Amino acid sequence: MVEPPASATGDIAFNLIVFFLVCASVQPDSGREQSLPRSDQDSEEQTENIQVQLTRNAVMLNGAILRQDDFAIALNRSLKGKVRPEDRVVIVQSKPDTPYSHWVIVTEMIDQAGGIVTIQTEEVQQMVVPNS
């Protein structure tokens, strides 16, 4: 029986190392970049910004419930003529049970319409219940 030369095993194993390391690093991630304004840059004129509310499976634009297709059209109309970045801020409020997949679809529409997504988390309100 002819055995393979033992000195070759080092080369084989080294090639295996290179192969696995390259395999581990060649899978590039793809996705979408999102610029979020820093919280200290929030404008004081929040009442004039467009507000989008998200629930588990619905989307509201300034309080009006819309279908996804209608939302894109209505949003484009709302952003039309707004040039300054601070005017293009769209405040997104999500209910706690809003799924990420739904959030991604809506924020993508806002990005495509030229809006700047700003997240407004629900504020925790403390209520004091008077003793009866």
Next chain:
Amino acid sequence: MKISRRASKADVPSMAMGDIAFNLLIFFVILARAEDDSHLHWQPASAVEITASGAAKVSVLIDSDNKYYVNGQQVGETQIAGEVESLLGNAAAGDRRVFFKVHKDAQAMYFEPAIAAISEVGGDLIHVLEQKKE
């Protein structure tokens, strides 16, 4: 009388090379798995327009059990900002990319605080998504 010295041969045994290289292989593979998040369970959400995002220093992941991970290490919600900030260090504006990998069914009460934390420390957020199938 001249006594010739006998030259002794001291070679590294070639048989050992295979073992050394194999141990190196195991070491690097384990090291790579500890650093990345490929072993975590999550499914990306889909979007119409996605682009190749290149590389990022930091990845924040929320898995199917709503647990938070920064570069593959489990952290608490309140630790995300600190961990991301320490990993980003003093990186320049274009070099502060943070991959955000969220399970598609994760709820806003879990992913919004993470987005806020990344934004707070000046990370450039990149949502890792898959191409929407028509």
